Amino acid sequence: MLDDFFIRAVLAGIGVALAAAPLGCFVVWRRMAYFGEATAHAAILGVALALVLNIAVMPAVLATALAMAVTVSMLAKRGFGMDTALGVLAHSALAIGLVGATVFTDVRLDLMGFLFGDILSVGRADLAAIWIGAGLVIALMAWRWSPLLLATLNPDLARASGLDPDRESLVLTMVLAIVVAVAIKVVGMLLIASLLIIPAAAARPLAQTPERMALLAALIGTGAALAGLQGAMWFDTPTGPSIVCAAALLFALITGGAALARR
Amino acid sequence: MSPLVETRDLRLTYGRRTVLRDVSMQVEPGEIVTIVGPNGSGKSSLLRALIGAIKPADGEIIRKPGLRIGYVPQKLHIDASLPLTVTRFLGLPRRVPGARLRAALEAAGAPDLGSRQMADLSGGQFQRVLLARALLETPDLLLLDEPTQGLDQPGSAAFYQRIEEVRQTLGCAVIMVSHDLHVVMAASDRVLCMNGHVCCQGTPAVVATAPEYRALFGTGTKGALALYQHAHSHSHDTPHPHHET
Numbered sequence: 001m002l003d004d005f006f007i008r009a010v011l012a013g014i015g016v017a018l019a020a021a022p023l024g025c026f027v028v029w030r031r032m033a034y035f036g037e038a039t040a041h042a043a044i045l046g047v048a049l050a051l052v053l054n055i056a057v058m059p060a061v062l063a064t065a066l067a068m069a070v071t072v073s074m075l076a077k078r079g080f081g082m083d084t085a086l087g088v089l090a091h092s093a094l095a096i097g098l099v100g101a102t103v104f105t106d107v108r109l110d111l112m113g114f115l116f117g118d119i120l121s122v123g124r125a126d127l128a129a130i131w132i133g134a135g136l137v138i139a140l141m142a143w144r145w146s147p148l149l150l151a152t153l154n155p156d157l158a159r160a161s162g163l164d165p166d167r168e169s170l171v172l173t174m175v176l177a178i179v180v181a182v183a184i185k186v187v188g189m190l191l192i193a194s195l196l197i198i199p200a201a202a203a204r205p206l207a208q209t210p211e212r213m214a215l216l217a218a219l220i221g222t223g224a225a226l227a228g229l230q231g232a233m234w235f236d237t238p239t240g241p242s243i244v245c246a247a248a249l250l251f252a253l254i255t256g257g258a259a260l261a262r263r
Numbered sequence: 264m265s266p267l268v269e270t271r272d273l274r275l276t277y278g279r280r281t282v283l284r285d286v287s288m289q290v291e292p293g294e295i296v297t298i299v300g301p302n303g304s305g306k307s308s309l310l311r312a313l314i315g316a317i318k319p320a321d322g323e324i325i326r327k328p329g330l331r332i333g334y335v336p337q338k339l340h341i342d343a344s345l346p347l348t349v350t351r352f353l354g355l356p357r358r359v360p361g362a363r364l365r366a367a368l369e370a371a372g373a374p375d376l377g378s379r380q381m382a383d384l385s386g387g388q389f390q391r392v393l394l395a396r397a398l399l400e401t402p403d404l405l406l407l408d409e410p411t412q413g414l415d416q417p418g419s420a421a422f423y424q425r426i427e428e429v430r431q432t433l434g435c436a437v438i439m440v441s442h443d444l445h446v447v448m449a450a451s452d453r454v455l456c457m458n459g460h461v462c463c464q465g466t467p468a469v470v471a472t473a474p475e476y477r478a479l480f481g482t483g484t485k486g487a488l489a490l491y492q493h494a495h496s497h498s499h500d501t502p503h504p505h506h507e508t
Contacts, residue, residue: 028344029342029344029345030342031342146354146355146356146357146358147356149355149356150355150356152345153339153341153345153347153352153355154336154339155316156311156314156316156334156336157334157336157339157396158356159314159315159316160314160315160316160332160333160334161355161356161357163356201344204344204346207346208346208348208380209346209347209348209351210345210346210347210351212346213345213346
């Protein structure tokens with residue numbers, strides 16, 4: 001079954017959608033959309049490093065995304081404006097990655113594949129890595145779900161309950177790095193943030209509790225992955241952007257429907 | 264009886280700025296202490312230090328072993344993107360048995376709010392839900408940071424009466440920060456006035472029967488409010504020794 005590239009693509013899309021959903025909800029609740037984007041931008045630096053050092057792409061991406069996320073958190077704590085810190089680091093990392101990849105490697109590397117993803121070229125090893133990453137993300141999020149929610153609402157309430165809100169944010173940072181690493185092959189670094197935010201935002205009008213919002217986001221993300229892949233086959237369009245288009249369409253339908261229902 | 268919590272020569276800083284210094288106070292079981300002071304006087308910082316959110320720069324905080332603290336923060340903004348029912352909010356970070364949840368909501372005067380969305384609550388309802396949350400663990404010490412902010416005078420009076428009832432049923436001590444320098448909760452055993460340090464302390468003047476009181480508060484507040492007369496030995500209008508300018 002896994003011999004079929006389309007089946008592998010579908011499974012990869014579902015894995016990424018499931019991992020992105022719970023994290024995406026927190027990205028929306030904590031208003032860290034730009035943080036997610038910056039971390040994703042750092043991934044291209046990881047790709048360049050992997051090519052230069054001749055190592056596997058996914059661990060290199062994971063390491064740079066993690067380093068990026070931690071650096072940004074530290075700068076923000078030292079009193080730099082979060083916006084400024086992100087703006088400087090994200091685009092520097094992207095530019096250095098792009099320049100480095102061309103300077104240090106002979107092969108004309110297909111950067112487009114990393115910018116926009118190439119889900120149809122996902123191999124068995126990629127698929128295994130994606131699902132291991134997704135499993136890890138879901139396990140981490142399930143474990144820290146309630147503490148993270150409380151820390152998101154109010155850090156002092158979390159402290160009064162004996163939690164360390166900084167440590168909880170660190171969990172979120174780690175999860176974000178993992179999601180970036182597993183999603184880069186599927187939708188590419190330029191569209192990772194959209195896969196985090198759009199399904200969560202689409203789920204909001206339908207949800208009464210945070211848990212249901214995460215579940216619905218997972219459903220919507222999965223639906224978008226399937227519909228986007230199918231659409232890409234029918235219309236012969238690039239897969240990553242097609243998946244994001246499908247997600248945007250679902251968002252528009254749900255938000256519009258909810259607005260009409262409230263009338 | 265040993266105090267629930269005691270501070271000795273406490274100094275609190277944000278970065279290099281000292282927000283509070285030389286605070287030595289103790290709170291006995293069942294006592295209601297009101298802390299008043301202008302904005303930026305370090306009141307909230309003191310509460311945050313008591314829950315362990317800020318570490319003292321100097322001095323120490325001694326908590327009775329096993330002390331259970333219920334904390335009501337000053338501001339709690341819930342982003343509209345986060346769907347959250349009152350019940351789920353009270354069950355963070357640990358789910359609590361339904362009976363205890365209902366008891367806490369009852370004690371806080373919010374028995375019917377369990378299934379409502381947090382974002383749809385009025386200011387007063389929101390405040391009562393926060394109080395219910397603080398009461399869940401049957402605290403020995405209740406810390407309230409400007410709980411009546413945004414409530415009108417009858418609203419504040421009703422809230423103070425609620426706190427007094429809670430104190431009577433639970434027997435917990437209360438430290439309440441108030442932004443109003445002169446009108447405090449009548450049941451306060453002590454009032455501490457703060458402005459970077461403890462300026463003065465005393466008891467509120469209970470003048471509930473005086474005609475001037477009626478003129479000030481109307482009859483709807485049922486004696487829950489009282490005036491606090493400050494007995495400062497120094498003035499903050501003139502340059503003050505602790506303001507390094």
